[in-house]
Amino acid sequence: MAKEKAWYADSAVGTLLADLFEGKWSPELLAQLAQIPLAEAERGAFPGCPPSSGRKRRFRLVECVQAHKEACSFLLARPSGSGIESFLRLSADGEELGALETMLGLGLSRMNTLRPAGINLVLRLVHRSLLGVGLRGLNADGAKRYRRLCRDVHPLIVCSGSNTPSLARLFFRARGLAVKFGDRRDMALFDLLVGSINVCNTPEHGNPRFHAIMARGYAALEALKEPDLFEQAAPYLGIYHFIEGNYEQAMNLFSRASRKLRAQEHHLVEMFYVRHWSFAASCRGNFELAAGLLLSRLRMFAARSDNQLARSIRGQLAALYLRMGQYEKALEQLDIAQIGVSPQVDIVSGVTNARHLAYYHMLSGNPKAAYKVLHSALDEARRQGYERPIYLGGALLELLCAFQEQGCPPLPCYSAEQELQRCLRGPNRMLRGVAARLSGNALMRGGNEDGALGLYQDSLALLEKIGCPLEAAKTRLALASLALRRNDKEKAVLLVSDAWPMYDCLKDFFWPEELLALVPTYMRKHGEANLSSRALLEAYRESFSPHRTWEQFEAFSQALLAESARILGTTQGYLFHVPYPHAPLRLVAVLGGKLESVTYPYASLPDLMELVAEGAPLILDNVQEGGMGFGSMLIGIPIDCRPDGVYALCHVGAFLPEVRTVLEENVLKDIGRVLAWECSRVMERERRHAERLETLADTSGEMICVSDEMERFLGDVELAAKTDASILLCGESGVGKEMVARYIHEKSGRSGRLVIINMASLQDELFESEFFGHEKGSFTGAMTSKPGLVEMAENGTLFLDEFTEASTRVQAKLLRVLQERCFHRVGGTQTISVNFRLIAASNRDITHAVRQGLFRADLYYRIAVINLKIPPLRERKADILAIARYYLHFFSHWHHRECVQDFSPENRRILESWSWPGNIRELRNVIEQSVVLTGGRHLTLPDPVEHTEASRGVGALGGGEMPEELFSGNPSLADLEKRYIERTLEQSGWRIEGKRGALAVLRISRSALYDKMRRYGVKRPF
Incomplete structure (x- = not known):
C-alpha cells in the first residue's frame, strides 16, 4: 500500500493508472503495455512528470482519461510506439470503442507474456468499460464493433482465471444488440458464450439456465448450416458437449480448437482447451491420452522456459495422477507446481494447488491436514473477493463431504449441502452423478437404505450413460456395500466384478476390504481381468492389443491358441478354416503339436467345428471321450474373417471354474469378433508383405x-x-x-x-x-x-x-x-x-x-x-517428374519390361507442361500405357490432349457451349442433373465407357451413373 500511496502523492501517471485499473495496477503491467523500462515504472516519478492532483474515480473510460489530461499529455509525449498512446488519444477524443479495441488488442497480443494478474487488470478495464457503454445511441456499425469486442474478450476471460462478475450481463447486452439488428449468427454465438460461463471462474458456474441458453445457441447454429460459423464456434461447442458428458465429441472439438490456436501461437488460450481435453479423456478412462496431452505441453513450455504455464500444467498432472491412484507421482508434481506460487500472488493457482494437495491428504488418510490446507487457501480467496472458485471434477465434492463427516467447521466460499444441491440440479452430468452418490452416502449414514439405493441407481445410470468408468466404479462399490448389508452377496459379486478394471485407481482409499474379499483369487492374481463376461472379453482384447504384431499368420495362429488357452485355463486347442462357402474344413493349427500327427480327443470334433464355421458358437459340458475326464468342456468359437473365409477355434479340457460360469453363446460370439479383427489385421499385413516382395x-x-x-x-x-x-x-x-x-x-x-x-x-x-x-x-x-x-x-x-x-x-x-x-x-x-x-x-x-x-x-x-x-497435381508441379519416375520403374517391373533410367528432355517437357486434369490417376495411366506399348526402350508419351480430351465436358462431344434448353423452365437441381445425364448419354450414343463415353464426360463412377439413371428413370430408347 505504501508504494501505491507514493504514486498518488508524487505522480499524475500513477493517479491515472489507479483510476483506470481501480487501484490494482502494477509496475510490471505498465512496463509491458507501454514498453516503459521497469525501473522507471517502479519509481513512478518520471523526469518532468507533473505531480498528482488526486484520484478522480470516474466510472466511464472517456471521463476517466479526460479527467487526467496532464498525465495523458505526458505519456503521449514519450516515444514508445507500443499502442498505449493510441488508446489514450482515442479515449481523450471520446472514441470509446476504438480505445477499447486498442486496449483489447494490446492484451491479446501480449497475453503469452502477461502474468494472470496483468491479464486480469486488462480484462477488468475492458469488461467494466463495455458495461458502461450506452447502447441506445449505437448505429449498425457501432453495434457490430461492440459485439465483436464482447466476443473477443472471451480469451482474456478463460486465461485470467479471475473471479469476474457480471459476465452474463455483458453477453446478454451484446445479444440484445444482435436481436435488434437481426444478426442471427451473433445471436447463436452469444448464446454459446453465455453457456461457456459454466466453466469459467465466476460464482455463477454450473448454472442450468446458462446451459439451457447454450443449448438454444447450439440448435440455432445447426439451423443456420454455415460451416465457417461452426468453425468459429468449435471451442464453445466443445464446452457444451463437455458439460453434457459427450466426451468423445468434446475431445474432437477441443482438438480442433487446440490445433488452430497452436498455429496462431496463442499458448495460454490453447492450454484452457487442452486442460478440458485432458480432463474429458480422463473421464472416459483414457488416462494415457490425458497424461500424454499434458506432458507434451509441459515439455514444450519447459523448453521455452515458460515456468508459469509449466507450473499450471504440473498442477493438473497432479490431479490426474491422484485420479489414477498414483499418489507419489502426484505429490512430486505438486511440489514443483507450488514453487513461487502462493494465494497472495496468484490466487487461482494457489487455490487449485491447495485443492489438489488437500485431496492427496484425504486419499492418504489424513483429513485434518486436508482441511487445514484447503481452509487457508479459501480464506485468502474470500479476502480477495472470490466466491465459489471453479471446479469441474468430483474431488471437491468428496472433500466437502469428508470434512462434514469429520465434523469440521464449514469452509470459506463453499457449503457442502449447497454444492451438492447445485450439482444435482446443475447441467454437468458427471458432477450430477457424483453428487447423487455422495448424497446417497449421507442417507446411508442416517440409516435410510431405500433412499440411498435410489440415489445410487440414479448415479450409476447417469455415469454409465456418459461413459465415465472411474466414477461409475465408485458408485458400483457403494451399491455392492449396500447389497452386502442386505445379504445379497451374488449381486455384490457382480457389482465388484464390473468395478474391478478400476481397482488400481481405487484400491488405496475407495475400495473397502470386505469388497476385495469378494473378488476371486484368480482374478486378483491376474489383476487386469474379472469374472464378468465383459472382463473376459477385455482379457482377449489385451492379449491381442496393437502393440502385439505378427507378420505371418502361421506364427499368429500358434500365439492365438496359446493365449486363448491361457485365458480359459485349458491345455488343448485347435484352429480350423473354411476358406469359402461349401469348402471342406481344414485344420490349420494345433496347440503344442504337429498337424501331421494330430489325434482328436473327441471323434466328432471336425463335424462339430463345421457347424461352428457356419456361425453357431458351441458349448458342450461334461464330455467323456478319448481319455477326457468327467467334467471336461468343449467350446467352439466362430471367427468370421470373410472374404478370407471363416475360422473355428476349438478348446477342449478342464476350464477354470471362474471362467466356466460366464461362458455362454453371446460371450463366445463377442470373443470371435475380437479375434476376427486381429486375424484380418494379420492376414492383411501378410498380404502387404507379399506384395512388397513381389512389386x-x-x-x-x-x-x-x-x-x-x-x-x-x-x-x-x-x-x-x-x-x-x-x-x-x-x-x-x-x-x-x-x-x-x-x-x-x-x-x-x-x-x-x-x-x-x-x-x-x-x-x-x-x-x-x-x-x-x-x-x-x-x-x-x-x-x-x-x-x-x-x-x-x-x-x-x-x-x-x-x-x-x-x-x-x-x-x-x-x-x-x-x-x-x-x-x-x-x-x-x-x-x-x-x-x-x-x-x-x-x-x-x-x-x-x-x-x-x-x-x-x-x-x-x-x-x-x-x-x-x-x-491437385497442377498446383504442385515439382512432384510430377518424381511421381512419373516412380511409375516408370514400378510398371516396368510389374509388366516385366526393360526400362530406361529416366525420361528424355522432350518427355519431361510434355510431363511438366500438361495441366493433368485427371491428376495422379491420369498420370499413372499415361505412364503405364507408354511402358506397355514401347517396352521402355524408347519411352515416348502419347499426346495427353487426345488421351484426356473427353474430360473437358460436353464440348468434347461436339455439343459446343452448354445448351440453353438445359435451364428452361427454372429446373430444380435434380431436374437439371437428369437433363444433363440424358443429353450426355445421347451425345455419346449411349456409350458408357471408353474415351468418348458418358463416364469420361461426367467424371463419375459407373455405379454412381447407374444409380442416378435408376433414380431419375433414365432409360435408353429402343
Missing part, C-alpha cells in the same frame, strides 16, 4: 512429394493421424484420396483394418444389410449371419469414399451410427458397439451442398472435424 513397392510408395505444398499438406496429415478425430478429405478426382486415407490409417497405429466403402456403389435397398450386416434368417436368402462393413472396421479405420453420393435416407442412418457408435444387424436385437476412426472423402463442394439443403448439416459437422484439401 518392390510398399503401400505408401506412391506417397511421393518434393514440393513445399505437399510437404505442408503431409505435415497436417501426420498431425491429424495421431488423433482419433474424424477427417474429411476434399480434392479433385484422381488426386489420391484413398491413398491418403491409407497413409492416415498406417500412421494412426490402430490395430484394426482399413475398411473402404464407396457410398455411390451402395444401393439404398441393400445399404443396411451391407453396412450393418444381418442375422441368419432375417430375410429370404440369409442362410448365415454376416457382419457388416462397419463392424469389420472395429479398432480400425472406416473410409467413406464419395460420401456426398449418399441419399438422404442413407445420410440419416449414417448420422445415427456415427453419433452412437453402436447399431443392430438387420434382423438382430443385440446392440453392437464399434470403435473406429472415420475418414470421408468427396470431390464435390460439400459446403455448397449443405447451404442448398442437399446434404445434412449435422452429418457434415460430424464428419468434418478436420478438413484436409489435397492439392
Whole structure:
C-alpha cells in the first residue's frame, strides 16, 4: 500500500493508472503495455512528470482519461510506439470503442507474456468499460464493433482465471444488440458464450439456465448450416458437449480448437482447451491420452522456459495422477507446481494447488491436514473477493463431504449441502452423478437404505450413460456395500466384478476390504481381468492389443491358441478354416503339436467345428471321450474373417471354474469378433508383405512429394493421424484420396483394418444389410449371419469414399451410427458397439451442398472435424517428374519390361507442361500405357490432349457451349442433373465407357451413373 500511496502523492501517471485499473495496477503491467523500462515504472516519478492532483474515480473510460489530461499529455509525449498512446488519444477524443479495441488488442497480443494478474487488470478495464457503454445511441456499425469486442474478450476471460462478475450481463447486452439488428449468427454465438460461463471462474458456474441458453445457441447454429460459423464456434461447442458428458465429441472439438490456436501461437488460450481435453479423456478412462496431452505441453513450455504455464500444467498432472491412484507421482508434481506460487500472488493457482494437495491428504488418510490446507487457501480467496472458485471434477465434492463427516467447521466460499444441491440440479452430468452418490452416502449414514439405493441407481445410470468408468466404479462399490448389508452377496459379486478394471485407481482409499474379499483369487492374481463376461472379453482384447504384431499368420495362429488357452485355463486347442462357402474344413493349427500327427480327443470334433464355421458358437459340458475326464468342456468359437473365409477355434479340457460360469453363446460370439479383427489385421499385413516382395513397392510408395505444398499438406496429415478425430478429405478426382486415407490409417497405429466403402456403389435397398450386416434368417436368402462393413472396421479405420453420393435416407442412418457408435444387424436385437476412426472423402463442394439443403448439416459437422484439401497435381508441379519416375520403374517391373533410367528432355517437357486434369490417376495411366506399348526402350508419351480430351465436358462431344434448353423452365437441381445425364448419354450414343463415353464426360463412377439413371428413370430408347 505504501508504494501505491507514493504514486498518488508524487505522480499524475500513477493517479491515472489507479483510476483506470481501480487501484490494482502494477509496475510490471505498465512496463509491458507501454514498453516503459521497469525501473522507471517502479519509481513512478518520471523526469518532468507533473505531480498528482488526486484520484478522480470516474466510472466511464472517456471521463476517466479526460479527467487526467496532464498525465495523458505526458505519456503521449514519450516515444514508445507500443499502442498505449493510441488508446489514450482515442479515449481523450471520446472514441470509446476504438480505445477499447486498442486496449483489447494490446492484451491479446501480449497475453503469452502477461502474468494472470496483468491479464486480469486488462480484462477488468475492458469488461467494466463495455458495461458502461450506452447502447441506445449505437448505429449498425457501432453495434457490430461492440459485439465483436464482447466476443473477443472471451480469451482474456478463460486465461485470467479471475473471479469476474457480471459476465452474463455483458453477453446478454451484446445479444440484445444482435436481436435488434437481426444478426442471427451473433445471436447463436452469444448464446454459446453465455453457456461457456459454466466453466469459467465466476460464482455463477454450473448454472442450468446458462446451459439451457447454450443449448438454444447450439440448435440455432445447426439451423443456420454455415460451416465457417461452426468453425468459429468449435471451442464453445466443445464446452457444451463437455458439460453434457459427450466426451468423445468434446475431445474432437477441443482438438480442433487446440490445433488452430497452436498455429496462431496463442499458448495460454490453447492450454484452457487442452486442460478440458485432458480432463474429458480422463473421464472416459483414457488416462494415457490425458497424461500424454499434458506432458507434451509441459515439455514444450519447459523448453521455452515458460515456468508459469509449466507450473499450471504440473498442477493438473497432479490431479490426474491422484485420479489414477498414483499418489507419489502426484505429490512430486505438486511440489514443483507450488514453487513461487502462493494465494497472495496468484490466487487461482494457489487455490487449485491447495485443492489438489488437500485431496492427496484425504486419499492418504489424513483429513485434518486436508482441511487445514484447503481452509487457508479459501480464506485468502474470500479476502480477495472470490466466491465459489471453479471446479469441474468430483474431488471437491468428496472433500466437502469428508470434512462434514469429520465434523469440521464449514469452509470459506463453499457449503457442502449447497454444492451438492447445485450439482444435482446443475447441467454437468458427471458432477450430477457424483453428487447423487455422495448424497446417497449421507442417507446411508442416517440409516435410510431405500433412499440411498435410489440415489445410487440414479448415479450409476447417469455415469454409465456418459461413459465415465472411474466414477461409475465408485458408485458400483457403494451399491455392492449396500447389497452386502442386505445379504445379497451374488449381486455384490457382480457389482465388484464390473468395478474391478478400476481397482488400481481405487484400491488405496475407495475400495473397502470386505469388497476385495469378494473378488476371486484368480482374478486378483491376474489383476487386469474379472469374472464378468465383459472382463473376459477385455482379457482377449489385451492379449491381442496393437502393440502385439505378427507378420505371418502361421506364427499368429500358434500365439492365438496359446493365449486363448491361457485365458480359459485349458491345455488343448485347435484352429480350423473354411476358406469359402461349401469348402471342406481344414485344420490349420494345433496347440503344442504337429498337424501331421494330430489325434482328436473327441471323434466328432471336425463335424462339430463345421457347424461352428457356419456361425453357431458351441458349448458342450461334461464330455467323456478319448481319455477326457468327467467334467471336461468343449467350446467352439466362430471367427468370421470373410472374404478370407471363416475360422473355428476349438478348446477342449478342464476350464477354470471362474471362467466356466460366464461362458455362454453371446460371450463366445463377442470373443470371435475380437479375434476376427486381429486375424484380418494379420492376414492383411501378410498380404502387404507379399506384395512388397513381389512389386518392390510398399503401400505408401506412391506417397511421393518434393514440393513445399505437399510437404505442408503431409505435415497436417501426420498431425491429424495421431488423433482419433474424424477427417474429411476434399480434392479433385484422381488426386489420391484413398491413398491418403491409407497413409492416415498406417500412421494412426490402430490395430484394426482399413475398411473402404464407396457410398455411390451402395444401393439404398441393400445399404443396411451391407453396412450393418444381418442375422441368419432375417430375410429370404440369409442362410448365415454376416457382419457388416462397419463392424469389420472395429479398432480400425472406416473410409467413406464419395460420401456426398449418399441419399438422404442413407445420410440419416449414417448420422445415427456415427453419433452412437453402436447399431443392430438387420434382423438382430443385440446392440453392437464399434470403435473406429472415420475418414470421408468427396470431390464435390460439400459446403455448397449443405447451404442448398442437399446434404445434412449435422452429418457434415460430424464428419468434418478436420478438413484436409489435397492439392491437385497442377498446383504442385515439382512432384510430377518424381511421381512419373516412380511409375516408370514400378510398371516396368510389374509388366516385366526393360526400362530406361529416366525420361528424355522432350518427355519431361510434355510431363511438366500438361495441366493433368485427371491428376495422379491420369498420370499413372499415361505412364503405364507408354511402358506397355514401347517396352521402355524408347519411352515416348502419347499426346495427353487426345488421351484426356473427353474430360473437358460436353464440348468434347461436339455439343459446343452448354445448351440453353438445359435451364428452361427454372429446373430444380435434380431436374437439371437428369437433363444433363440424358443429353450426355445421347451425345455419346449411349456409350458408357471408353474415351468418348458418358463416364469420361461426367467424371463419375459407373455405379454412381447407374444409380442416378435408376433414380431419375433414365432409360435408353429402343
